[in-house]
Amino acid sequence: MAFFREAEKEGLVDAHYERLSALDAAFLEIETPSSHMHVGMALLFEAGPLTRNDGGLDIAPVRRFVASRIERVPRYRQRLQLVPLQKHPVWVDDEGFNINYHVRHTALPRPGSEEQLKQLVGQICSQKLDRHRPLWEMWFVEGLADGRFALVGKVHHCMMDGASGVDMMAALLRFDAEVPEIAEPEPWSPRPAPNRSELLSGELRRQSGRARSVFERFMQMRDDPQRALDSLKDAASNVLSTIGSGVVPASPTPLNPSQIGGYRRFDYAELPLPEAKRIKRALGGTVNDVVLATVAGALRSYLHDKHVDVASLDFRVLMPVNARNGRDTGLGNRVSVMLSRLPLEEADAARRLTKVTELTGEAKRSGQHQGAELVEELSDLTGTVLISQSMRLATRIRSYNLVVTNVPGPPMPLYLLGAKLEATYPVVPLYLNQALGVAVFSYADKLFIGLNADFDRLEDLELLPGLFEQAFAELGRAATATEAATDAATDAETEAETEADRRF
Template identity: 45%
Template structure:
């Protein structure tokens, strides 16, 4: 599917716009640390420019039909300036990772300008240990976590010697932006098409009544499960308080082999182990804040991709959300993993994901005002305590202009009344955690990171492995 000028946002993408508030920014990103001296800003700009034609959406901005006659549309930005989106800065001496985290936190504390394409990429020099960093920030409406990995790789090479790419599509000329009247007409036309779309679905149902009834039954059962989940709100915790616009960021380095050892020895999946580690870390953190954990089970919002294999690499979000368990009441780490594993198996066998996807399908038929309200219901922060997202990354080294990527720390987002988000990504044998916290609430976010390390160590030792060494950066190890 081409990323074309004039594409309308999907219902899910539009819901991410509807969720954004002054203190709740709906962008995601990463902090990427590279070995070697930084490239020059001009060379890096040319590198991005030479591959920008592979992701046309990065030159698109939002156009909003008047009177909310339809969902927003992606259109070419006639004033697109690559230098605005690709920025250059430097850390002061000594260039520590603490300073890098503070810079990344400040960048992620600021909303993206909706009048421009919804992304930024910062080239950061001056990092200690002969290293440099990239800080990325992209609105969730532009790209979701799973397809985002595909899009980010356009700037990577698989070999240390970079391939010389022609500047295809340069010079670039923007297509004319639709006039407000044309945007309104398109929106009205879309609304008028809805009865015919429904009729087409009815024709399909008449042609294949058996399979259609099965799908309808499954979707209705799923919607019922989603509704039942909505009647059981997440417990109140010190994490679920009003938040401000400012952020803290922490990094936790791990080895993927430790998670696989636990999985292979004690059962479950790597994602089950991740949730168990997060639950163990939260148990320690909550108890340090005087919270009794007996009988307490937190709920994690776990994004699940429903993108089909033949849709891999396409733009637009194809994700639904499920509520994963975080049994902080379980003291024994092996028993905690068992509870998580069984609960996740039950969720996967349930119709919750199907129901959530069906609700998204219903939202696609709704005018924007109704869509905004429906998205708030589905994404209600009353239903979960924090976001936990785990994205599998490439298990081979990646390079930018001959410099090897050392660490990739993902950065999630904080919805309203959510002061902590845990993002995890595997890369080249590593398992890096990016912890995003509200600046005023998570003043001890580093302590939570240490609690995660201890929770993983308990599981590894229970699986018969050696206690994980605290993996440090190449600069620290030197």
């Protein structure tokens, strides 16, 4: 370390840092005291070999294990630093990194009910991450009534979206119950952080590169002006169709107060994945459409009981879509969005799913994705202002009512130091006027639904899990009815064929 410092002074060693993308930085910029921009995850484990004799959780090996695996995700030992003047954030190694700050050990009070666990998740997710440190926390929770333990994780959205979250889990979890040898963590020397002038000169280099790219675009336009214009027009209209959908605001609902508070209430539900697949086979659409139809059914009941006129609602959901391709496995956000109306007016479950499938199909065809990606590309040219402004704008003009994330997770069981992962409930952040957020994560043969809500504005959040199960069961019954009808038709057909056979 001392060597590096000396070397740095002499200018012998390059300063190490990495610039945040415009989208990643936007998640820092739109954070407010009541709108936290971290994503969370509550994982439930069988206690397994991590149980101590006194019934507690053996935290020491867990902490050593996290420390040994952290090398695979370098971002977990990096903190933010700001480029002088311009104030754009970059990642630098955290010289004061202390694993005990990030990996915490806590317990539920007795009896250790699920309700108490949910309360704890709400409390943990109500607190901002410290911007002077690597932007993550892991809370290991013992004292669950049935001997299980929980892991409540928190990571800032600027550091990873849902899809790259799987990468972090992958570093800790394995596909078999064998307890891995805990490697002695490699001695780590933080690489020298850049000083003021290094940051400024780096930014200067970047800006001149940008100038070249603008120049190249200009040249391209000169060579084939019509093509360039067309692509610009396409792009512009796509941007409009995404953000601009909000020019006519979505309907006002109790889920969209003018401002939420900073304290959170958390609840969860789970649905069987094979059943979701059966429903989609019988009634059409994708698993994601089945999830959305379930959300629509649950919210239809919930809002109806609050005397909202669901028949006349223009209720819209925003869904992040993974925009990663095969090559692109890095951390950070490579996410785009899809905006779709949800048919809360539809009383019949099967017809609700059909409508959802039509609506999401339209959204996909309209090329919204590319629109949102262009916003991101433009932002890399213009700084984070455009993207964070458009995010704020989309919320303020109520261009949507609800965020629903749906991230596919691993289909087979996972283990942490031999303890089997049983459930994994995701937590999606809430924006300015969003009192509820729905996150779905599939793991093994289940869909785990995490419901993150404003503490004051959704005091009856506990009603929602039941409504989700009910709406899903309705879809199941509709699927069974359709299957029966199809079977009957097939039987009739077969019979008719047999009859025909007989004729000849």
